Amino acid sequence: MSIIYVLIPVAIIIIAAAIGIFFWAVKSNQFEDLDRQGYNILFDDDLPPEEKKLAEERKKLLNDRD
Template sequence: MSIIYVLIPLAIILVAVALGIFFWAVRSNQFDDLERQGYSILFDDDLPEEQRRKATSSESSSTKKTDSTASHNE
């Protein structure tokens, strides 16, 4: 019976902490755009123009290397 005197306040504290974290997340706009993060890996729109050019040039040079190694293997 004495364990209830420990568990009830502990449960109330845990619920209060969980509610505090939830309301903090709502106030800091964590739930505003749920789909953007899922699409962010598909598009490089968040990169500056310089990094985007570097990324596309490195991708094209890597495909050229694989094409040239494939032609050497034949």
């Protein structure tokens, strides 16, 4: 029975830490762009040079926008 007096405060501390980490992640825009990483697997690395140049320019524009 006395272990409950230890487990409840430990659980509250863990939950408070998890909530704090979640709000930090939201505040620092960690969830802003969830689609980009999923689409990266679809792009080939063996593009012709002119298409690579266009892709790099698009990537730079997207990064500058963030």
